Amino acid sequence: MPPLANSQKAWKSWWDRLYKLSTARDISTIELKEFINDPPVEPELPKIVAADMTLTDVKMSFGLSEVQGYESWQVPRSLIRIRPDFKTWLNMPSKPAEASSGCKIDALLFRICEDLTTNGLLDGPKVTCTHHFEISLEWGPITYHNKEYKCAGTADYGIFFGEQDHRACHLIVLDAEQNHEGELLAYMAMVRAKRKAHGEPDSTVWGVRTDGQWVWFSRLNNEGKWSIVDYRVRRDGWRDIVNVMAYMVLQGHRNAASALR
Numbered sequence: 001m002p003p004l005a006n007s008q009k010a011w012k013s014w015w016d017r018l019y020k021l022s023t024a025r026d027i028s029t030i031e032l033k034e035f036i037n038d039p040p041v042e043p044e045l046p047k048i049v050a051a052d053m054t055l056t057d058v059k060m061s062f063g064l065s066e067v068q069g070y071e072s073w074q075v076p077r078s079l080i081r082i083r084p085d086f087k088t089w090l091n092m093p094s095k096p097a098e099a100s101s102g103c104k105i106d107a108l109l110f111r112i113c114e115d116l117t118t119n120g121l122l123d124g125p126k127v128t129c130t131h132h133f134e135i136s137l138e139w140g141p142i143t144y145h146n147k148e149y150k151c152a153g154t155a156d157y158g159i160f161f162g163e164q165d166h167r168a169c170h171l172i173v174l175d176a177e178q179n180h181e182g183e184l185l186a187y188m189a190m191v192r193a194k195r196k197a198h199g200e201p202d203s204t205v206w207g208v209r210t211d212g213q214w215v216w217f218s219r220l221n222n223e224g225k226w227s228i229v230d231y232r233v234r235r236d237g238w239r240d241i242v243n244v245m246a247y248m249v250l251q252g253h254r255n256a257a258s259a260l261r
Contacts, residue, residue: 045140050153050186051179053144058182061142061151062189064220067227073219074229076243079250080115087238105173105210106131106157112246121250127257129249130160130167139190155187159249161256168195169205170252176211181228184209188220196222202255206248215241217248 021032058064082090090104113129116122122129135158140150157173169191174184188205195203207218218228231241 045148045150047138047152048142048144048149050137050151050190051183053151053182053186055182055185057144058185058189059226061144062186062193062224064185064189064224064226067225070229071219071227073247073251074217074227074244076240077247079121079243079246080112080119082111082238082242086111090238091233104212105208106133108242109159109173109245109249112242112249116246116250116253122253127161127253128164128167129253132158132160135169135172135187137187137190137194139193151186151190153183153187158191159252161252163256168198168200168256170255171206171208171248173208173210176209176214176216179209181209181216184216184218185220185226188218188226192220192222192224202258204251204255206252208245208248217244219248 018032018035021028021035053061059066090108109131113122133156135155136152137155138150138152141148142151143149144151155172156175156179158169159171160167161170162168172184172187172191174187184207188207191205192203195205202222204222205220207220209216209218213233215231215233216228217231218226220226229244231244233241
């Protein structure tokens with residue numbers, strides 16, 4: 001069955017007709033059943049693929065704005081130390097037969113979560129952390145080129161935090177060799193919109209986009225303001241990159257563990 005319409009007018013008309021059918025002297029049970037099984041529905045919106053949206057498109061369609069200047073989250077903190085053996089593996093060039101650079105980030109995020117847990121920083125009541133590949137996302141309606149659409153796409157990877165049966169996405173990761181900046185922001189915007197619709201008081205979403213040598217970190221805060229910072233492996237080193245990512249994971253965990261959530 002298509003999704004039920006949100007139109008109050010459509011529902012009022014349906015209830016009025018249902019009332020007349022149910023209170024008529026010669027009630028037709030067949031007609032009544034058929035009518036009950038055919039509630040008002042909203043028309044199916046055409047889809048716009050997130051990969052086809054530019055950064056400007058996403059900002060306008062989701063009502064976002066960009067932060068001017070630097071924010072404190074963009075500066076690395078000394079949260080964890082990366083061991084020499086793992087750092088050596090990260091610096092090894094990928095071969096054509098190997099998986100994309102996103103898999104290195106996946107392994108790195110697992111290691112970060114392990115270290116944060118060992119250090120007692122991810123301890124929280126009823127909060128679990130799960131990693132997911134290929135996250136299908138949809139949100140609508142959005143206004144794109146003066147028409148209403150539903151935005152849809154599949155993000156490469158994400159981390160979910162929360163209670164066992166009520167986890168929410170807090171971090172999205174994309175492979176920069178196959179995906180662009182506008183696409184990442186579109187996924188982050190969809191996640192934020194869904195979490196706000198579910199009543200979460202803080203729907204901040206984090207994002208990572210990398211080609212293995214450059215890493216672009218993004219944050220979309222609860223007010224819809226977007227900020228970004230870039231790090232380069234050869235220029236900044238894995239230590240700073242790892243600790244920015246660790247901070248993002250830690251903030252997602254704290255958000256999910258908040259009593260206000």
